[in-house]
Amino acid sequence: MTRYASVLDLIGNTPVVDVSALSPQPGVAIFAKLEGRNPAGSVKDRVALSMVDAAERDGRLIPGEANQTLLEPSSGNTGIALALVCRLRGYHLKVVLPTNVSPERRQLLVAFGAEIIDSPGNEGSNGAVRLAQSLSVDHPEWIFLYQYANPANPLVHYLTTGPEILADVPEITHFVAGLGTSGTLMGVGRYLKEHRPGTQIWAVEPPSGETVDGLRNLDDGYVPPIFSDNDGERLLDRRVIVRPRESIEWTRRLTDVGLFCGLSSGAVVAGAVKCAATIDEGDSATIVAMIADDGWKYLSTGAWSDDLDVVVERAKATIYF
Ligand SMILES: Cc1ncc(COP(=O)(O)O)c(C=O)c1O
Structure with missing residues (x-):
């Protein structure tokens, strides 16, 4: 359908694209779910x-x-x-x-x-x-409304994002997403565990004490109530650490497959690549990586144009997220 009554009807049903060209293992496919296609630009x-x-x-x-x-x-x-x-x-x-x-x-x-x-x-x-x-x-x-404690946050991912992912990528073996409020991981994670048991749920976090815009490290002292309410420790199979510098490097690498994404998406794809590297040679796996938003709001970071060290320092002084 291409005719809608309201812009709000454009929310969700985002596309998934094959970005396996970024995978370090021939048997491991990586798909990107493009949440930047939502009308205000993000998940x-x-x-x-x-x-x-x-x-x-x-x-x-x-x-x-x-x-x-x-x-x-x-x-x-x-x-x-x-x-x-x-x-x-x-x-x-x-x-x-x-x-x-x-x-x-x-x-x-x-x-x-x-x-x-x-x-x-x-x-x-x-x-x-x-x-x-x-x-x-x-x-x-x-x-x-306080998204960190609001059950409507993980619920919408359980009701929409999770089912969309499973419908588009029924062979999914791993779901990788950034951890901010944890709403995405809790909602999609619970849906996938219920409907495709065995799917691994991987959270991407910055190192403790450092920031990747939009993401938080659970060891930094604040555990979102929705994480505890959904038994997050049990739901997550792995927490993978991605440094700010790697997230910027992978934000750049994403343009190789034609994607212009925000910095947390660079972090998530770096996490997906680390995940792919854990699969034994000869085995196959299918990873879905959550691309939370597009690059437009991050242009002033210079992430695509400036020296990496300069971008890393600049990102410390300004909140891009
Ligand atoms: C760009 C971006 N990446 C990742 C996240 C993390 O998502 P969640 O809050 O569902 O954990 C958010 C939201 O906080 C975000 O806006």
Whole structure:
């Protein structure tokens, strides 16, 4: 179908493309699921719509009623996706944003009509979360969806992303995705374990104390409630560490197969390649790697044009995610 009633109907049903040319093993196929095709540009469109729909169902949001405000601490894709959904549903969105986020992100939020509340740049995304939490206590009338603890986040991946992957790649043996809130891994992981037992679920994390935009290391002290609620330790088969430099290198390598993706996708593909390297020669496997977004929001990193060391240093000072 190519005719839709609303932009929100364009969310999901993203394509999968064969990128096995990047595989280090002839018997291991790698497929990329392209979430950048969602209308606000990332996997988080699914989550934003799912959380708003759930809040409408449980009566926390009332469609059509004036002066309803949502609050979100996101420098990244969830804020942008929520801004789109709120614009179309008629809600006001306040986004708490560290002052050092990339200009692309700030402008995308403004484009969709979100109001920005600044949080200190040196406190990063965690500072934005803390400020939003205290604002939500002071303003109980604002709806705080909080993707890290909202069951509608993993649920939408269980109901949509997982089934799409299995329908398109029924021979899947490994699913590799970045770990941010863990919503993707928990929802898709649970679906695949139930419907294709034996599928391995691999999480990509940055080294403890370092950042790859959008991803977190569970050992850094914050374990998202949705991870614990879904028995994440048991669901994940492996946690693979990818350094910021490798993620940028693989973001560049992805252009070899024609993909222009965000930096977390470089990390995920680096993780998928590490996964492929564990398969014994002569054995076969099929890996699906989650490509969370496209490269447009990361152009100011210089990831495709500048010296690698310069890009790595620049990425430390600015929150691209
Ligand atoms: C670009 C990007 N990569 C990876 C992730 C991680 O996904 P999740 O929050 O489902 O763990 C996110 C979201 O936080 C993201 O926006």
